Amino acid sequence: MSRFSGKVTRFSLRLDPETRNMRTEIDLSNFDERLYPGMYAEVSLEMDQRQDALTVPAAAVGSDGDGNFVYTITDNRITRLAVKTGLADNGRIEVTEGLSEATPVVATVKGVPPPRTAVQPSIVSEKT
16 A cells, blocks of 8 residues: 555535545645546545644533633632634534633533532543
């Protein structure tokens, strides 16, 4: 099996509902002429990656008319914190602004008591 590196240049914007395939064109080097027009290939696409991104579970991020937010715990009280988000993948969302790695985040926005409610947090560390 040969490996080639290339860049997606065009795609059809139409997904075949039966095969879930999308016609895509990738430009790549073919110096030794091992590839011919019309050939098919199995392709692995590397998407946008951010190695040191701060991510939280998707369920921890809510949104409303004011934007995205998470609930945190400050002095054993619920606090709503506005955040900006980036990429979302595999049940996690990147937080690009408004949150530090040291800030504890409530795992889900569903069923959270109103801000300033006193709570006894149970801290769970997550390694991803």
